[in-house]
Amino acid sequence: MDVAIVGVGLHPFGRSPSLSGLEQGAIAARAAMADAGVDFKRMQFAFGGSQDGGNADSLVNLLGLTGLQFTNIWNGCATGGSSLNAAYSAIKSGQYDMGLVVGFDKHPRGAFNPKPKEWGLDDWYGETGLMLTTQFFAMKIQRYMHDHGISKETLVSVAEKAFRNGSRTPTAWRRTALSREEIEQAAMVSEPLNKYMFCSPAEGGCALVVCRADIAHQFTTQPIILKTAVVRSRNYGSFEVFAPSQAPEVAQSPTVTASKAAFELAGIGPEDVDVAQLQDTEVGAEIMHMAENGFCQHGEQEKWIAEGHTEITGKLPVNTDGGCLANGEPVGASGLRQVYEVCLQLRGTAGERQVPNQPKVCYTHFYGAPGISGVNILTR
Amino acid sequence: MSEAQPLHEGLFTWPSEQPELLGSRCDSCGEHAFPAQNSCRNCTGANTTVVPMGREGVLWTWTIQSFMPKDPYRTDETPETFTPYGVGYVELANGLRVESRLRENTPETLSIGMPMELELIPVRSNEEGVQLITFQFKAKES
Numbered sequence A: 001m002d003v004a005i006v007g008v009g010l011h012p013f014g015r016s017p018s019l020s021g022l023e024q025g026a027i028a029a030r031a032a033m034a035d036a037g038v039d040f041k042r043m044q045f046a047f048g049g050s051q052d053g054g055n056a057d058s059l060v061n062l063l064g065l066t067g068l069q070f071t072n073i074w075n076g077c078a079t080g081g082s083s084l085n086a087a088y089s090a091i092k093s094g095q096y097d098m099g100l101v102v103g104f105d106k107h108p109r110g111a112f113n114p115k116p117k118e119w120g121l122d123d124w125y126g127e128t129g130l131m132l133t134t135q136f137f138a139m140k141i142q143r144y145m146h147d148h149g150i151s152k153e154t155l156v157s158v159a160e161k162a163f164r165n166g167s168r169t170p171t172a173w174r175r176t177a178l179s180r181e182e183i184e185q186a187a188m189v190s191e192p193l194n195k196y197m198f199c200s201p202a203e204g205g206c207a208l209v210v211c212r213a214d215i216a217h218q219f220t221t222q223p224i225i226l227k228t229a230v231v232r233s234r235n236y237g238s239f240e241v242f243a244p245s246q247a248p249e250v251a252q253s254p255t256v257t258a259s260k261a262a263f264e265l266a267g268i269g270p271e272d273v274d275v276a277q278l279q280d281t282e283v284g285a286e287i288m289h290m291a292e293n294g295f296c297q298h299g300e301q302e303k304w305i306a307e308g309h310t311e312i313t314g315k316l317p318v319n320t321d322g323g324c325l326a327n328g329e330p331v332g333a334s335g336l337r338q339v340y341e342v343c344l345q346l347r348g349t350a351g352e353r354q355v356p357n358q359p360k361v362c363y364t365h366f367y368g369a370p371g372i373s374g375v376n377i378l379t380r
Numbered sequence B: 001m002s003e004a005q006p007l008h009e010g011l012f013t014w015p016s017e018q019p020e021l022l023g024s025r026c027d028s029c030g031e032h033a034f035p036a037q038n039s040c041r042n043c044t045g046a047n048t049t050v051v052p053m054g055r056e057g058v059l060w061t062w063t064i065q066s067f068m069p070k071d072p073y074r075t076d077e078t079p080e081t082f083t084p085y086g087v088g089y090v091e092l093a094n095g096l097r098v099e100s101r102l103r104e105n106t107p108e109t110l111s112i113g114m115p116m117e118l119e120l121i122p123v124r125s126n127e128e129g130v131q132l133i134t135f136q137f138k139a140k141e142s
Helices: A021-036 A056-063 A079-092 A123-127 A133-148 A152-166 A180-184 A213-218 A254-266 A283-292 A301-306 A323-327 A331-347
Strands: A003-014 A045-049 A069-072 A098-106 A188-190 A203-212 A224-233 A275-278 A361-368 A372-379 B004-006 B022-026 B048-052 B056-065 B085-092 B097-102 B115-125 B131-139
Touching: A003 A021, A003 A079, A003 A213, A003 A331, A021 A056, A021 A098, A021 A203, A021 A331, A045 A056, A045 A079, A056 A069, A056 A098, A079 A098, A079 A203, A079 A224, A079 A331, A079 A361, A079 A372, A098 A331, A133 A188, A133 A283, A133 B056, A133 B085, A152 A180, A152 A283, A152 A301, A152 A323, A188 B056, A203 A213, A203 A331, A224 A254, A224 A331, A254 A283, A254 A361, A254 A372, A275 A283, A275 A331, A283 A301, A283 A361, A323 A331, A331 A361, A331 A372, B056 B097, B085 B131
Parallel strands: A045 A069, A045 A098, A275 A361, B004 B131, B097 B131
Antiparallel strands: A003 A203, A003 A224, A098 A203, A224 A372, A361 A372, B022 B048, B056 B085, B056 B115, B085 B097, B115 B131
């Protein structure tokens, strides 16, 4: 039994001072159900998550206390993707035929400030200034640039594309295209990554209505089939955030293992994908994830990006809505936004940023600390 | 140095003229870890031994922390007195790559592959006025 997505909803990412995180989740949920032409009473289950917006199952206070199974999911920045994965399994198993996936968040301004104890570390690690995700991302791309010949110009190109695509996306947070010069001259955060090369914590909500594919036609004329949903954690030796030491041998990242499993289950390969959303916490992540997900060889990104292959008009459009860089990251909702975007692309309703030639196969990849990765493959 | 003590016990030999990092080696598979831990991340074994891991290595990757971190960062600095610091992974003789602050803090003075050596630095003073110290790496003097 295939799993179908028959409704999608999004509360715009960015800042919404008058709304709580929970309210933004409820708006997204109602939009997704309206899109499918159903109400909350029809939902047999829900999976949801939020970091700073409160318990997702509190949404029943806003949507209705119908007695459904509502399970909270928490997997760092992989929360949204993990929620969809749980819903996929719930339908696939035959337990339920229709349910809701929802993610929302409302983070304080500025960078996250994680606590060492919550990550199995002692206080010295944070007190001496090593507990910053920005440092890890900078060090990972620094080594990658050294090993695979990626230039600083390519980092700039990825940021430029993100804000250009964001400018074509009505629901994006950063909707102003930036010139190369503006990006190059931005304040340095963590060498080689500057202010415009990182995404920021933000607010927003996103929801999806999923059901058995054989009843999908009751709710929409354009069901999207979720062919596979795979989540993996890290193996020993994977280079990950918040690690006081790293193994001598660098192992394949969880993105590689999740991607391979997803392609195998879907029975297709990277060459079959028409549009991809790849976790772009910062520009280096998008570059590395292109190869880790099997779309090109390590080092080929330099040529791919210079030749425009990842642009909306290229052979593999990547992060067509501007990704995390232009949308910001409400961590509970971020992985679901990627799916929302490819659903619009598959329906042909993505407006100014619509990928030409009616894309048929889409791919989303999310990543969370300290080494959780997931992949969804969707088709019309 | 009587008025100084490690911020955290067990990260490096103390007191010592030539401090070395301390880690653990798995009794079953020989894999190292830093800081020392009782179990093995590699083979899942439950027996390890604390071992000195030397004071020299090679820079594997690096970045620069250009603004003063917020909580949980805790030093005697203020935003006015904050000095950017390097951060990197230093590959030790046993192959393990240890994350560390670096004395060098400009792109011109940092490069992958450069030889590094350990030094101890003050972090802050505690309520009794005792200086708390931690480790960092600096470019090895030739």
